[in-house]
Amino acid sequence: MSQLKKINNKVLIFSFVAVFTLPVILAKFALEYDWFNQAATNSGELLNPALDMSSLSDQAHPPKWKFLYILPTQCDVNCTNALYSLTQVWSALGKEQGRAESVVIVLPDSDTMALNTLAQNVHLRVIDTDQQSVNQVFKDVRTNGIFIADTLNNIILRYPTQSDPQQAVLHSRDILSDMRKVLKLSRIG
Incomplete structure (x- = not known):
């Protein structure tokens, strides 16, 4: 036993x-x-490491979260949809609008007709710069997209542009969803 x-x-x-x-x-x-x-809870492409855009931003503006778009030489359907998305996503933030801004980076060879349209939109801030500065910031990252940058001028997310208006609206929802998450988790900006 x-x-x-x-x-x-x-x-x-x-x-x-x-x-x-x-x-x-x-x-x-x-x-x-x-x-x-x-x-993964983000819908955009996470940029790792984050891109430092301090050289493109001016220090006179208060730190805010940014939706970025680089205006191309020819503003095609993708460009038009991206510019529309920038304004719509910012508007959809509601009471959080003061913590974010839509920024369009304009190069010397950017589309002048689209630039004239941008001048009429008071919710878009335009940053004039040169191609060398953009290349220095974005290095090997494709610039044909919408980007989210934090209040410390780090570009953290990228979203591809869409040629189909329906797809552009769906991707705008993804951008809005990600932005609401970062604004909820962030104490700054």
């Missing part, structure tokens, strides 16, 4: 150790070998 009790005790101890160590071992393998999709 004593021999059977020793065996039962050993099985019990082994089972007890296995119950606590097996989940830890499985979790380690799951993380190392990507057995599951890691959750």
Whole structure:
């Protein structure tokens, strides 16, 4: 009887150790070998590392979250949809509008007709700069998109432009959703 009790005790101890160590071992393998999709709550493309746009911003304006768009040489359908998205997303922020702004970066060769349209919109701030400054900030990142920059002038998210107006509206919702999340979590700006 004593021999059977020793065996039962050993099985019990082994089972007890296995119950606590097996989940830890499985979790380690799951993380190392990507057995599951890691959750991401942002809809845009996360820029890692963030891009520093301090050289493009002027210090006279108070720090705010920014929706950025670089006005291309020819303002096509993608450009028109992006400019529309900038104004609509900013308007949809409601009471949080004071914490964010829409900024269009204009280069010397940017579309002048679109620039004239921008001048009529009081909710868009225009930053004039040159191509070299833009290349210095964006380095290897494609500039054909809408970007979100934080109050410290770090560009953190990128959203592709859309040629279809329906898709542009859906992507505007994604931008709005991400912006509401960062404004909710941020204490600055």
